[in-house]
Amino acid sequence: MERRVKRGGRGHDDRPWPSERAIRSVDPMGNNVAACPSCGAKNRVPTSATGSPRCAKCQSSLPWLVEAGDADFGDAVDTNRLVLVDLWAPWCGPCRMVAPVLEKLSNEFTTTLKVVKVNVDESPHTAQRYQARSIPMLLFMRDGELVDTIVGAQPEHVLRARIEQFS
Ligand SMILES: [Zn+2]
Numbered sequence: 001m002e003r004r005v006k007r008g009g010r011g012h013d014d015r016p017w018p019s020e021r022a023i024r025s026v027d028p029m030g031n032n033v034a035a036c037p038s039c040g041a042k043n044r045v046p047t048s049a050t051g052s053p054r055c056a057k058c059q060s061s062l063p064w065l066v067e068a069g070d071a072d073f074g075d076a077v078d079t080n081r082l083v084l085v086d087l088w089a090p091w092c093g094p095c096r097m098v099a100p101v102l103e104k105l106s107n108e109f110t111t112t113l114k115v116v117k118v119n120v121d122e123s124p125h126t127a128q129r130y131q132a133r134s135i136p137m138l139l140f141m142r143d144g145e146l147v148d149t150i151v152g153a154q155p156e157h158v159l160r161a162r163i164e165q166f167s
């Protein structure tokens with residue numbers, strides 16, 4: 001069932017993507033809300049959709065960073081973009097170091113990258129499928145296929161080089 005969070009001062013019929021398949025409610029970390037890099041407007045971004053997220057106000061490309069779990073992981077990685085999956089958990093210190101780097105990179109690669117964050121505590125099937133015994137574990141995926149894996153917190157320039165390599 002779909003649950004929507006009403007946001008202050010905005011109507012509920014201004015969804016930027018008519019083609020969206022699902023919008024998750026905003027999680028406590030606010031990951032499914034993106035601030036437009038051009039005009040600063042807050043936009044909801046769906047976990048999965050055809051096409052690319054654009055600002056409802058100015059039509060600029062939005063960073064695409066979402067939370068997904070076992071139920072919607074397949075839909076979340078079903079995109080023609082490069083997908084960077086962040087397998088993380090709240091208790092994991094290095095994961096907290098990686099999170100802002102991924103946010104920055106998703107702001108930088110607004111048209112080519114999608115970041116999908118998966119809390120392994122809440123998504124045991126996805127964690128098991130990718131053998132996430134040590135986190136943070138980053139998966140690079142193209143067309144649903146795993147193309148590379150990075151275990152452990154890596155510096156920004158390493159991740160950026162990998163994104164450029166696979167974009
Ligand atoms: Zn905008």
